[in-house]
Amino acid sequence: MQQTEIPFHFLRGGTSRGPYIRREDLPADEATLAQVLVAALGAGHPLNIDGIGGGAAVTTKVAMLSRSDDDWAEIDYFFGQVAVEERYVDFKPTCGNILSGVGPAAIEMGLIAPQGDETRVRIRAVNTGARVEAIVRTPGGRVEYEGDAAIDGVPGTAAPVMLKFRDVVGNATGALLPTGNLRDEIDGIEVTCIDVAMPMVIARADAFGLTGYESAADLDANRDFYARMEPIRIEAGKRMGMGDVTKSVAPKFGLLAPARDGGTLAARYFMPWKAHPSMAVTGAQCLASCALVPGTVSDGLLDRPEPGEALVTIEHASGRIEVAATYTLEDGTFDLESAGLLRTARLLAKGSLMVPGSVWAGA
CATH class of the missing domain: 3.10.310.10 (Diaminopimelate Epimerase; Chain A, domain 1)
Known part of the structure; x- marks a missing residue:
């Protein structure tokens, strides 16, 4: 044939x-x-x-x-x-x-x-x-x-x-915070389950004994981390109403740390079984939103911009990416009006x- x-x-x-x-x-x-x-x-x-x-x-x-x-x-x-x-x-x-x-x-x-x-x-x-x-x-x-x-x-x-x-906001799950919580604890790790452009499970790097500045290659070599992370991601997927995500790339997983090169914060993004060599555009929007919402795992890692027009600079494994977010925060309700990014x-x-x-x- x-x-x-x-x-x-x-x-x-x-x-x-x-x-x-x-x-x-x-x-x-x-x-x-x-x-x-x-x-x-x-x-x-x-x-x-x-x-x-x-x-x-x-x-x-x-x-x-x-x-x-x-x-x-x-x-x-x-x-x-x-x-x-x-x-x-x-x-x-x-x-x-x-x-x-x-x-x-x-x-x-x-x-x-x-x-x-x-x-x-x-x-x-x-x-x-x-x-x-x-x-x-x-x-x-x-x-x-x-x-x-x-x-x-x-x-x-x-x-x-x-x-x-x-x-x-809420494209995959119907809500900004699909579990209804700003933070959830799964297997002893605090995470924020959030759905903006891409549903994600986000934790602090130090909760896994990491700095958040590791290279993608170093993270991929750390199989103990993946063995700990993946069950948390799968359980979070269930709590987010996404069913069995064992074979699905969503939700993605992210780690946060304080910025060290003048950005808003540092992050590592997982696809989810390997570390992203840089940063996904959808992931950047979700991580930026997590940074802008008070009470998430991002608390204490950054100086949070005021509502309105905010530039969130995320330091990633290959450099940085900027998200120009227009958002409101009224009575604790976060609304992302738009997110702009420059690509080629x-x-x-x-x-x-x-x-x-x-x-x-x-x-």
């Missing part, structure tokens, strides 16, 4: 990369779709040797795009997190770094026309319902990739992609992905 061709664009979005594909060029049902993505990225092998994955969670991500029928959005963005060493795809979460490439990819694919020197692309994150406005440079009617914007975790500079997130993206390749015809014979 011949292989099936699937048109794709391959982009780096923020500190992640992967194929961007029209949703209509893929199977409609999720079971077959998962098999196709597993085959395309080579999931089930540590090097993804039989696919285009890069052997790490940040390089086994897929963006599926289509024109939106939403009253506000122009583009629907459906995300798939493909496992590295397992033949598995998680469609529950979204990814803010990959979202950085959605605007450029939508223009490259002809899903939206450029609008001048800058093109505003209104995006609905299908997995979570979040609404995001991306501002992409398009001088002369073409996406510009070269520029002077730098983000930690990516070498060199590129054209900026500005992202403004809305409607990100670059088109790396385009053409046809090949998957075995026995997996999917095509539309």
Whole structure:
């Protein structure tokens, strides 16, 4: 049986990369779709040797795009997190770094026309319902990739992609604090279970005997930490109403520590079975929100900004990321109106992905 061709664009979005594909060029049902993505990225092998994955969670991500029928959005963005060493795809979460490439990819694919020197692309994150406005440079009617914007975790500079997130509170669980508590104690560790852009379980690094400044490699080598952390994450997932999260990448896990290089606070983010080499865009919004809410595990780690417009600078394993948050705090109720971040993206390749015809014979 011949292989099936699937048109794709391959982009780096923020500190992640992967194929961007029209949703209509893929199977409609999720079971077959998962098999196709597993085959395309080579999931089930540590090097993804039989696919285009890069052997790490940040390089086994897929963006599926289509024109939106939403009253506000122009583009629907459906995300798939493909496992590295397992033949598995998680469609529950979204990814803010990959979202950085959605605007450029939508223009490259002809899903939206450029609008001048800058093109505003209104995006609905299908997995979570979040609404995001991306501002992409398009001088002369073409996406510009070269520029002077730098983000930690990516070498060199590129054209900026500005992202403004809305409607990100409680997307996965229906509440900012899904357990109803600012803090919960699980297995002797105090955590804050919070859902902003990405549901997370957040603890202080010193609760695990860590500094919070460890490198990603050092954290991954500390298997005792993972053995302690993972049961806490699984129990927290149950308490957050997410069911059995043993096979799911959500909720993610985060550690907080005081800043040491002039930021607001330091953090480490887990995907969740490996440490993120830098920081997820969705995770940054959730960690920033945790920092802004009094009574969470962030208390005592930072000088909390006043409500209104606040810049939260998170020091991570590869540098720092800034979240420009607009929020209110009235009678103890936190409301995040929007969160803005600067990212970059670059088109790396385009053409046809090949998957075995026995997996999917095509539309």
